[in-house]
Amino acid sequence: MKNLNIKKQLPLHLMILPGFITLLIFSYLPMAGIVIAFQKFIPAKGLFGDQKWVGLKNFKYVLDMPNFDNIMWNTISIAMAKIILGLIVPIIFAILINEVANSALKRGIQTLIYLPHFLSWVVLGGILIDILSPSGGILNSLINALGFEPIFFLGDNKWFPTTMVLTETWKEFGYGTIIYLAAITGIDPSLYEAAHMDGANRWKQTLHITLPGMRMVIVLLMVLSLGNVLNAGFDQIFNLYSPPVYESGDIIDTFVYRIGLLEAQYGVATAVGLFKSVVSFTLISVSYFFAYKFADYRIF
Amino acid sequence: MKRGKLKKVSVFTIVNNCFLVLAALLCIIPLIHILAVSFSSSSAAAAGKVVFWPVEFTLNSYTYVAKRAAFWHSMLISVERIALGGFINLVLTILCAYPLSKEKKDFRFRTFYAWVFFITMLFNGGLIPWYIVIKQMGLLDSLWALVLPGAVPVFSVILLLNFFREIPKELHEAAFIDGAGHWTTLWRVIVPVSTPALATITLFSLVGHWNSWFDGMILMNKAENYPLQSYIQTIVVQRSYSMLSRQEISELATISDRTLRASQIFLGTLPIVLVYPFLQKYFVKGIVLGGVKG
Numbered sequence: 292m293k294n295l296n297i298k299k300q301l302p303l304h305l306m307i308l309p310g311f312i313t314l315l316i317f318s319y320l321p322m323a324g325i326v327i328a329f330q331k332f333i334p335a336k337g338l339f340g341d342q343k344w345v346g347l348k349n350f351k352y353v354l355d356m357p358n359f360d361n362i363m364w365n366t367i368s369i370a371m372a373k374i375i376l377g378l379i380v381p382i383i384f385a386i387l388i389n390e391v392a393n394s395a396l397k398r399g400i401q402t403l404i405y406l407p408h409f410l411s412w413v414v415l416g417g418i419l420i421d422i423l424s425p426s427g428g429i430l431n432s433l434i435n436a437l438g439f440e441p442i443f444f445l446g447d448n449k450w451f452p453t454t455m456v457l458t459e460t461w462k463e464f465g466y467g468t469i470i471y472l473a474a475i476t477g478i479d480p481s482l483y484e485a486a487h488m489d490g491a492n493r494w495k496q497t498l499h500i501t502l503p504g505m506r507m508v509i510v511l512l513m514v515l516s517l518g519n520v521l522n523a524g525f526d527q528i529f530n531l532y533s534p535p536v537y538e539s540g541d542i543i544d545t546f547v548y549r550i551g552l553l554e555a556q557y558g559v560a561t562a563v564g565l566f567k568s569v570v571s572f573t574l575i576s577v578s579y580f581f582a583y584k585f586a587d588y589r590i591f
Numbered sequence: 592m593k594r595g596k597l598k599k600v601s602v603f604t605i606v607n608n609c610f611l612v613l614a615a616l617l618c619i620i621p622l623i624h625i626l627a628v629s630f631s632s633s634s635a636a637a638a639g640k641v642v643f644w645p646v647e648f649t650l651n652s653y654t655y656v657a658k659r660a661a662f663w664h665s666m667l668i669s670v671e672r673i674a675l676g677g678f679i680n681l682v683l684t685i686l687c688a689y690p691l692s693k694e695k696k697d698f699r700f701r702t703f704y705a706w707v708f709f710i711t712m713l714f715n716g717g718l719i720p721w722y723i724v725i726k727q728m729g730l731l732d733s734l735w736a737l738v739l740p741g742a743v744p745v746f747s748v749i750l751l752l753n754f755f756r757e758i759p760k761e762l763h764e765a766a767f768i769d770g771a772g773h774w775t776t777l778w779r780v781i782v783p784v785s786t787p788a789l790a791t792i793t794l795f796s797l798v799g800h801w802n803s804w805f806d807g808m809i810l811m812n813k814a815e816n817y818p819l820q821s822y823i824q825t826i827v828v829q830r831s832y833s834m835l836s837r838q839e840i841s842e843l844a845t846i847s848d849r850t851l852r853a854s855q856i857f858l859g860t861l862p863i864v865l866v867y868p869f870l871q872k873y874f875v876k877g878i879v880l881g882g883v884k885g
Binding site: 300302303304306307309310311313314316317318319320321322323324325327334337338384387388390391392393396399400401402403404405406407409410411413414415416417418419420421422426427428429432461465466469470473493525526529530544547548551552557560561564565567568572575576590 | 618621628638707711713721722728741749777803827852855875879
């Protein structure tokens with residue numbers, strides 16, 4: 292009986308084998324490579340070569356860097372602002388779009404607002420650099436025409452973080468809206484009819500039926516976004532920042548890239564990366580736990 | 592009669608519709624602007640006269656790009672990457688999702704494999720160890736470096752395994768009674784009824800491969816191996832001209848930097864803009880499937 296079982300299950304093992312091996316090599320081997328964080332790593336000796344161990348020296352080096360607090364602050368503040376706007380804006384848009392009666396108009400609006408999500412930050416970066424340029428960018432031409440001073444959105448430390456948060460929200464709000472709209476579609480229409488009979492106007496209906504109907508999804512997305520507190524958006528910032536705005540725009544990921552790949556300080560960069568991974572891992576685990584508990588969310 | 596109809600349209604509806612139309616336009620205006628710049632004469636673009644319509648229409652920047660071998664070479668690498676990477680992603684996703692969709696009594700190691708897959712979504716080694724592993728595998732500067740590290744899209748696997756589970760059990764049982772094994776059942780029964788889910792994950796994977804730029808930039812030492820988005824990142828966004836020949840740089844001086852950049856950026860988005868309207872409904876379905884379930 293047991294033999295039969297193994298024979299029956301063998302094809303399943305074979306099917307999953309290629310994917311399993313790929314993950315071992317490209318996901319688990321790099322996890323083992325975290326040992327670099329505790330070494331004075333010399334690439335020529337290889338990943339598991341005879342490297343010199345330095346204990347926690349790399350971590351201490353990073354913590355003593357004068358700009359590390361700044362980088363942490365930039366990362367968390369930009370990420371938090373993105374998370375908050377990324378939750379609120381789509382909820383508002385989903386509710387407003389749901390009020391549109393004309394279905395062609397509704398579909399048209401939806402089609403356009405999802406589009407930026409599918410474009411890469413490389414091309415959007417190129418586009419934004421052109422549009423936001425203080426010399427001849429259309430946005431600054433408009434600001435000029437209205438009689439204000441041009442704003443150097445991407446080159447001014449006062450403006451850079453705000454620009455990052457707003458452009459990210461602009462790119463992604465359509466994507467979030469889809470999920471909330473789906474949640475609204477799932478609300479029982481008879482609830483609205485009953486409320487209408489009782490004399491509730493649209494605003495009252497939104498407040499007492501639509502929002503409560505979306506509650507589960509809102510809680511779920513809120514909890515799941517918790518894992519992103521240290522993800523301020525490498526793709527976006529890397530494509531839009533420049534040395535003058537490192538002060539306000541440098542985040543953990545861009546910092547790791549610079550000290551790791553450009554300055555070849557592998558040990559230090561891995562230490563910073565490990566710190567980030569551990570914090571993110573903890574946050575994601577906690578958020579999945581809460582999502583499971585409060586929203587009955589399961590991955591598989 | 593007409594008055595009665597007009598009365599029904601409330602102020603809220605008008606304001607709301609106008610607001611939403613404006614917001615929707617705001618999502619596409621930047622693209623239209625770039626397109627207009629790319630078709631304008633260099634002097635008009637430099638003077639900032641172009642808004643949403645080309646000024647002094649010309650194809651100069653496009654003919655210049657067309658002559659540029661490096662651009663087309665990068666485009667070719669992107670196409671190869673999409674074909675190879677998309678195919679590998681699809682096959683591996685199917686092969687991994689099927690066993691994972693089984694119940695524990697039918698596949699005893701399911702929980703073990705599920706955790707192996709899931710953990711990679713929670714934790715990773717970080718940039719440097721990842722880079723060194725790929726380097727030591729000897730993959731730098733080859734197309735494989737762009738497709739193998741991401742060969743198993745775990746998110747898509749989860750999406751597909753949840754889809755597989757919704758398929759009525761009777762289908763499996765009928766196939767087994769007819770003497771089919773797991774392989775036959777998967778390819779002849781399960782895959783054919785899963786086209787909507789397969790379309791969704793394939794689209795995700797193709798868009799992902801087209802839009803990737805960072806891996807190309809750091810894993811390719813030679814600039815001629817860059818896929819298109821990495822090329823655009825270095826030449827157009829970063830404006831690092833070190834990878835251009837001297838002749839190309841002198842040619843560049845004769846044409847407006849701005850219109851040239853605009854045309855390359857636009858060409859970089861073109862495939863997505865072209866297929867997007869047709870594929871949008873699949874994306875929506877896939878996002879909703881993957882974003883919220885259970």
